[in-house]
Amino acid sequence: MRALVIGSGGREHAVVEALRRDPDVMDVHAAPGNPGMGSIAELHPLAATDGAAAAELARQLSADLVVVGPELPLMTGVADAVRNRGIPCFGPSAEAAVIEGSKAFAKDVMRAAGIPTATAVVCERAADVQAALDQFGPPYVVKDDGLAAGKGVLVTSDRVAAVAHAAACGKVVIEEYLDGPELSLFGICDGEIVLPMQPAQDFKRLRDRDEGPNTGGMGAYTPLPWVSSDLRDEVTARVLRPAAVELAKRGMPFSGLLYAGLALTSSGVKVVEFNARFGDPETQALLAVLDTPLGGLLHAAATGGLSGVPALLWSSDAAVTVVAAAAGYPEAPMTGALISGVEAAEALGVVSVHHAGTTLTSGGQLCVAGGRVLAVTAKGSDLQEARRGAYNGIEQIFFEGMQVRRDIALRTTAVQS
Ligand code: AMP
Ligand code: GLY
Numbered sequence: 001m002r003a004l005v006i007g008s009g010g011r012e013h014a015v016v017e018a019l020r021r022d023p024d025v026m027d028v029h030a031a032p033g034n035p036g037m038g039s040i041a042e043l044h045p046l047a048a049t050d051g052a053a054a055a056e057l058a059r060q061l062s063a064d065l066v067v068v069g070p071e072l073p074l075m076t077g078v079a080d081a082v083r084n085r086g087i088p089c090f091g092p093s094a095e096a097a098v099i100e101g102s103k104a105f106a107k108d109v110m111r112a113a114g115i116p117t118a119t120a121v122v123c124e125r126a127a128d129v130q131a132a133l134d135q136f137g138p139p140y141v142v143k144d145d146g147l148a149a150g151k152g153v154l155v156t157s158d159r160v161a162a163v164a165h166a167a168a169c170g171k172v173v174i175e176e177y178l179d180g181p182e183l184s185l186f187g188i189c190d191g192e193i194v195l196p197m198q199p200a201q202d203f204k205r206l207r208d209r210d211e212g213p214n215t216g217g218m219g220a221y222t223p224l225p226w227v228s229s230d231l232r233d234e235v236t237a238r239v240l241r242p243a244a245v246e247l248a249k250r251g252m253p254f255s256g257l258l259y260a261g262l263a264l265t266s267s268g269v270k271v272v273e274f275n276a277r278f279g280d281p282e283t284q285a286l287l288a289v290l291d292t293p294l295g296g297l298l299h300a301a302a303t304g305g306l307s308g309v310p311a312l313l314w315s316s317d318a319a320v321t322v323v324a325a326a327a328g329y330p331e332a333p334m335t336g337a338l339i340s341g342v343e344a345a346e347a348l349g350v351v352s353v354h355h356a357g358t359t360l361t362s363g364g365q366l367c368v369a370g371g372r373v374l375a376v377t378a379k380g381s382d383l384q385e386a387r388r389g390a391y392n393g394i395e396q397i398f399f400e401g402m403q404v405r406r407d408i409a410l411r412t413t414a415v416q417s
Helices: 012-021 051-061 071-075 078-084 103-113 126-138 159-169 233-250 282-287 293-300 342-346 383-396
Strands: 002-009 025-033 067-068 120-123 141-146 154-155 173-176 182-190 194-196 204-208 211-214 219-222 256-266 266-276 318-325 352-357 358-359 367-368 370-380
Touching: 002 012, 002 051, 002 159, 012 067, 012 282, 012 293, 012 352, 012 370, 025 051, 051 067, 051 078, 067 078, 067 293, 067 342, 071 078, 103 120, 103 233, 120 126, 126 141, 126 159, 126 173, 141 159, 154 256, 159 173, 159 358, 182 233, 182 282, 182 293, 194 233, 204 358, 219 383, 233 256, 233 266, 256 293, 282 318, 282 352, 282 370, 318 383, 342 352, 342 383, 352 367, 352 383, 370 383
Parallel strands: 002 025, 002 067
Antiparallel strands: 120 173, 141 154, 141 173, 182 194, 182 256, 204 211, 219 318, 256 266, 318 370, 352 370, 358 367
């Protein structure tokens, strides 16, 4: 099999790496990719949201499988363009990806399918915002309806800040505050059948102890020792499958990765959000311990063939991922700082360094080019060992202003949020 991965983030780097481990995948290409992917895949220049160019590249390469990583290309129909050329593509149609692209649409799907989630009100006018804030009380949860790269949600007890965020966003979803720890559960879907992955946890806040602003994710780990073994089946039955059935009923079957962000509240599991693609950085941790070969799995999903795929196989190892972010992230990442130590980290053996916001200077030196710069993932026989490996890897890496959380997977026996 020849695979083409569209995107340039840490998640896509991890997908490329996992595809390379699949003995049935002989060749992996990435577009546009990043310097890290360049050492394990052939890179092709591409504007990731240009569906016609992606489809043409896939045709030229005689790709048997295209994987579209990020949400923006999905929302702009890159998967549709590839599929329209008759090439198997892992990633939902632009129509189905709206489950991520509009929080109001996601709420409507959940209401219709009876999926447990926070009660919510969609507001477009200032007066409605005030009424909704009164209805739910503090802490207030105010969400931009559209895509905002993990930065559209404000959770605050400060009413003035809640009103200001709503005004800045335009159309917002205001909803009930969900207590309890969060986890991510991903379903591989072929439009009909859903195969759940094992749960992972993401650390969304910038700083230790869940302080600071929301980010795209500062670290992750899997498995979750504090989650019951029944949870995967429960979420598949009550969340992932009903969502897939509802989307199919609406004529927009979901083929790709359906991401359920969940809260384990005092009144049971509830959906915080849906995404239409692999989570970043949960994917870096999950793919490190997925034993099922990824190419065959994603190809089966892309061709409606998941009925022939058994339950996913997982290593008994744990995996921990720690992100190194640029100075100023998430508000205004500073680019240009030189990065050192990536080879030293990789030389530790148990560590993978996945590139995201990196580029090469004209002199060939690695430097910072985006908010989340690198993610270091390590496996271990348990979470403590994996954690030690990941932080040993991070210790090797340096760039000016590097921001790293020190508490990823620190309290894995206690429930955390
Ligand atoms: P989202 O983009 O919807 O996942 O929201 C980003 C983050 O905001 C989530 O991971 C939660 O930490 C927080 N959040 C979102 N919705 C709620 C809610 N209803 N109650 C409490 N926290 C929330
Ligand atoms: N880690 C959160 C996300 O990918 O949206």
